[in-house]
Amino acid sequence: MHRYISTSSVLAAFAFTGIATASLTVDLGTIRQIAPRPTLEYAGAYSNFISSRVDTVSPRTIVGFDLFGIMQQLGGSLALVGVRVRDGGGNSYGTWSPGADIDLIHIVGAPLDGTTAMSYAGVVAQHLGETDPVLCARVSACDSVSGDQHYNAQHFVSLGAGGAATMSFSGFLHSGPVSGGGGSGSEGGFGPGSSTGGGGESQPAVYGGLLITQGMMLEVSEAGLGEKYGVELLFETASVPAPGAIALLALAGFVARRRR
Numbered sequence: 001m002h003r004y005i006s007t008s009s010v011l012a013a014f015a016f017t018g019i020a021t022a023s024l025t026v027d028l029g030t031i032r033q034i035a036p037r038p039t040l041e042y043a044g045a046y047s048n049f050i051s052s053r054v055d056t057v058s059p060r061t062i063v064g065f066d067l068f069g070i071m072q073q074l075g076g077s078l079a080l081v082g083v084r085v086r087d088g089g090g091n092s093y094g095t096w097s098p099g100a101d102i103d104l105i106h107i108v109g110a111p112l113d114g115t116t117a118m119s120y121a122g123v124v125a126q127h128l129g130e131t132d133p134v135l136c137a138r139v140s141a142c143d144s145v146s147g148d149q150h151y152n153a154q155h156f157v158s159l160g161a162g163g164a165a166t167m168s169f170s171g172f173l174h175s176g177p178v179s180g181g182g183g184s185g186s187e188g189g190f191g192p193g194s195s196t197g198g199g200g201e202s203q204p205a206v207y208g209g210l211l212i213t214q215g216m217m218l219e220v221s222e223a224g225l226g227e228k229y230g231v232e233l234l235f236e237t238a239s240v241p242a243p244g245a246i247a248l249l250a251l252a253g254f255v256a257r258r259r260r
Contacts, residue, residue, distance in 0.1 A: 079209030088228030100227035114172035122163020
């Protein structure tokens with residue numbers, strides 16, 4: 001049985017706070033890649049946003065997650081700060097092959113202006129001592145071959161029992177910078193007007209997680225067949241108001257003008 005936390009109340013709060021800082025973890029469910037490729041066994045609530053294909057070079061099964069479609073269903077102004085691929089339980093956890101071997105974690109269509117980093121949490125000692133560049137290299141392509149192990153090749157991350165590999169995103173431009181600058185007013189037609197206008201306030205650039213746009217896909221692949229893994233998306237509220245918040249702010253400004 002798979003349980004999911006309702007996000008409706010959280011996202012409703014996002015729509016009204018607009019730029020408040022918050023976080024949300026979305027469990028996309030568990031996947032088992034089975035034969036014949038690219039067949040999947042999936043348990044979760046997002047089947048409409050999941051696809052699979054065969055990578056003709058490897059060949060490997062590549063699982064695609066429609067990030068834009070998922071975002072539309074969630075609503076709110078969210079920025080992706082992390083993708084967590086975790087052990088799905090019930091796998092083989094021997095010394096030679098400790099759990100699912102994650103060969104690929106990749107965002108298709110992501111801009112290059114931010115920072116992407118990899119980390120591992122779990123019981124596989126080999127990965128605990130590895131740096132971000134090494135972990136990134138392990139999941140950068142479907143490049144594992146027969147005979148590869150987590151300790152003799154840098155081609156995948158073995159999750160181990162209860163382990164997880166997390167790709168994090170930061171430093172992506174959300175808005176700005178906006179320079180202030182001066183302005184001039186105009187004289188009123190039927191009343192006194194101001195001949196000088198006040199200068200605008202300068203705003204610094206705002207950075208944060210990855211802003212999801214149409215066409216962006218998360219791709220994940222496990223090096224073998226039959227091992228189960230789960231995928232989670234980690235969000236923060238974006239540094240721009242949600243559409244609902246913009247409407248409320250506009251309405252508030254209109255009411256304020258009416259009261260003058």
